[in-house]
Amino acid sequence: AQTVTQSQPEMSVQEAETVTLSCTYDTSESNYYLFWYKQPPSRQMILVIRQEAYKQQNATENRFSVNFQKAAKSFSLKISDSQLGDTAMYFCAFNNAGNMLTFGGGTRLMVKP
Amino acid sequence: GAGVSQTPSNKVTEKGKYVELRCDPISGHTALYWYRQSLGQGPEFLIYFQGTGAADDSGLPNDRFFAVRPEGSVSTLKIQRTERGDSAVYLCASSPLGSGGANVLTFGAGSRLTVL
Numbered sequence: 001a002q003t004v005t006q007s008q009p010e011m012s013v014q015e016a017e018t019v020t021l022s023c024t025y026d027t028s029e030s031n032y033y034l035f036w037y038k039q040p041p042s043r044q045m046i047l048v049i050r051q052e053a054y055k056q057q058n059a060t061e062n063r064f065s066v067n068f069q070k071a072a073k074s075f076s077l078k079i080s081d082s083q084l085g086d087t088a089m090y091f092c093a094f095n096n097a098g099n100m101l102t103f104g105g106g107t108r109l110m111v112k113p
Numbered sequence: 114g115a116g117v118s119q120t121p122s123n124k125v126t127e128k129g130k131y132v133e134l135r136c137d138p139i140s141g142h143t144a145l146y147w148y149r150q151s152l153g154q155g156p157e158f159l160i161y162f163q164g165t166g167a168a169d170d171s172g173l174p175n176d177r178f179f180a181v182r183p184e185g186s187v188s189t190l191k192i193q194r195t196e197r198g199d200s201a202v203y204l205c206a207s208s209p210l211g212s213g214g215a216n217v218l219t220f221g222a223g224s225r226l227t228v229l
Contacts, residue, residue: 042222044221045204091156099146100169
């Protein structure tokens with residue numbers, strides 16, 4: 001079974017600064033997908049960024065980028081130029097090309113003005 | 114519809130009662146998923162539908178939980194003899210394709226169930 005671990009229950013960052021959220025996972029699969037989802041107080045999970053394990057290049061979406069270290073099974077999220085609207089829960093998730101996403105326990109991010 | 118719609122948004126019930134939670138996926142999405150999110154935790158997989166059939170129900174915790182999708186669109190999650198431990202946010206998601214890790218799931222806002 002796959003497991004996803006987010007070791008930072010809470011993080012805070014000043015507006016306009018950069019923050020990195022950590023995620024590690026455990027799998028014996030070689031082909032899989034990794035995701036970061038944002039969950040604001042509205043509860044709706046919103047996809048932030050996606051990485052395919054067979055791609056060595058780190059995914060980037062505007063202010064969001066990942067550092068994917070396959071050998072270390074690490075998948076961190078970097079948020080640049082943090083904005084107040086980035087305040088939310090962030091979940092790392094794993095899919096082994098099957099039916100389900102396995103989520104980590106989440107990191108609560110607070111962006112301070 | 115424009116997004117995944119879940120009703121009710123909030124449901125309060127008493128221990129032992131029966132509840133139904135509804136999910137209306139994005140039109141044309143063949144895959145539908147139910148997840149349960151307990152307070153302070155990440156979502157946990159419950160069940161996956163491909164069309165009308167439950168392709169994977171390995172996440173359902175026990176036989177008090179059941180889900181249907183009779184016409185391949187709207188799905189209903191049914192919980193019998195509710196217990197206080199069933200209190201959680203129940204999230205529904207849909208995707209245009211079937212199984213496969215590349216699928217991007219679109220989530221609804223969830224139904225918060227509180228069992229007193």
